[in-house]
Amino acid sequence: MALVSAAEMLKKARAGKYAVGAFNTNNLEWTKAILQGAQESNSPVIIQTSMGAAKYMGGYQVCYDLVKDLIDSMGITVPVALHLDHGEYKDSLECIEVGYTSVMFDGSHLPFDENLEKAKDVVAKAHAKDVSVECEVGSIGGEEDGIIGSGELADPKECKTIADTGIDFLAAGIGNIHGSYPENWSGLSFETLAAIADITDGIPLVLHGGSGIPLEQVQKAISLGVSKINVNTECQEVFAAATRKYIEEGKDLEGKGFDPRKLLAPGTTAVTELVKQRIEWFGSKGKA
Numbered sequence: 166m167a168l169v170s171a172a173e174m175l176k177k178a179r180a181g182k183y184a185v186g187a188f189n190t191n192n193l194e195w196t197k198a199i200l201q202g203a204q205e206s207n208s209p210v211i212i213q214t215s216m217g218a219a220k221y222m223g224g225y226q227v228c229y230d231l232v233k234d235l236i237d238s239m240g241i242t243v244p245v246a247l248h249l250d251h252g253e254y255k256d257s258l259e260c261i262e263v264g265y266t267s268v269m270f271d272g273s274h275l276p277f278d279e280n281l282e283k284a285k286d287v288v289a290k291a292h293a294k295d296v297s298v299e300c301e302v303g304s305i306g307g308e309e310d311g312i313i314g315s316g317e318l319a320d321p322k323e324c325k326t327i328a329d330t331g332i333d334f335l336a337a338g339i340g341n342i343h344g345s346y347p348e349n350w351s352g353l354s355f356e357t358l359a360a361i362a363d364i365t366d367g368i369p370l371v372l373h374g375g376s377g378i379p380l381e382q383v384q385k386a387i388s389l390g391v392s393k394i395n396v397n398t399e400c401q402e403v404f405a406a407a408t409r410k411y412i413e414e415g416k417d418l419e420g421k422g423f424d425p426r427k428l429l430a431p432g433t434t435a436v437t438e439l440v441k442q443r444i445e446w447f448g449s450k451g452k453a
């Protein structure tokens with residue numbers, strides 16, 4: 166199946182009260198792991214690259230070609246969207262040109278009026294090519310590819326103004342944080358989420374920092390309109406843990422255990438397993 170925009174899959178998710186997982190990729194192994202997890206779960210999926218990961222992989226064109234070609238060679242039949250995560254304005258435009266089917270223009274750190282103007286421009290250019298658009302209001306705490314946010318709660322009125330530009334889905338700060346959650350984290354603000362959902366006319370909402378939010382909170386967020394959940398840190402953690410175990414058990418020293426295809430296999434399998442687990446949590450299993 167060819168890459169698709171994320172607009173339709175998230176509209177369906179919002180209506181069906183489930184969420185689609187958006188998993189960040191970093192390389193060949195992760196891309197295969199995410200695709201395989203989604204295929205085995207018969208679930209739609211969003212593969213996303215941060216600007217930093219795309220640079221690491223050799224640029225947006227490489228990411229696009231990799232995902233597109235793996236969909237063909239692996240015989241993937243579930244809907245897959247390729248999405249830019251936390252894109253600056255110029256990166257959003259570049260991804261639209263290269264063939265990404267979805268972009269996040271993150272102007273949350275800009276003055277609100279500038280965020281709004283640039284969002285309108287990205288929407289016009291993206292929609293001309295059937296590319297879906299995510300924007301963010303109220304910066305999300307923790308580390309966002311080098312941007313540190315304070316974890317503020319988004320202003321519902323600003324959310325409404327950005328939603329009215331015609332974007333396809335909206336990320337808003339509701340107490341969520343990128344990276345690991347601290348011990349004293351006060352949890353998601355369901356009041357803020359409900360107020361945003363109320364005022365934004367059914368637009369699918371996005372939960373960033375989906376790693377480490379307890380299941381009950383995830384499910385409550387979905388019931389209030391969250392339709393896309395970003396998972397990154399947890400994939401990194403399970404990949405590292407499985408790789409560490411392989412080396413600590415000395416398996417790289419047995420026979421040809423140092424072969425990178427063997428060395429990276431446990432981590433890759435761990436990412437596939439996590440993707441499948443999260444797809445169950447989010448309720449998108451069988452929804453392809």
Ligand SMILES: [Zn+2]
Nearest residue numbers: 309373374395
């Ligand atoms: Zn994020």
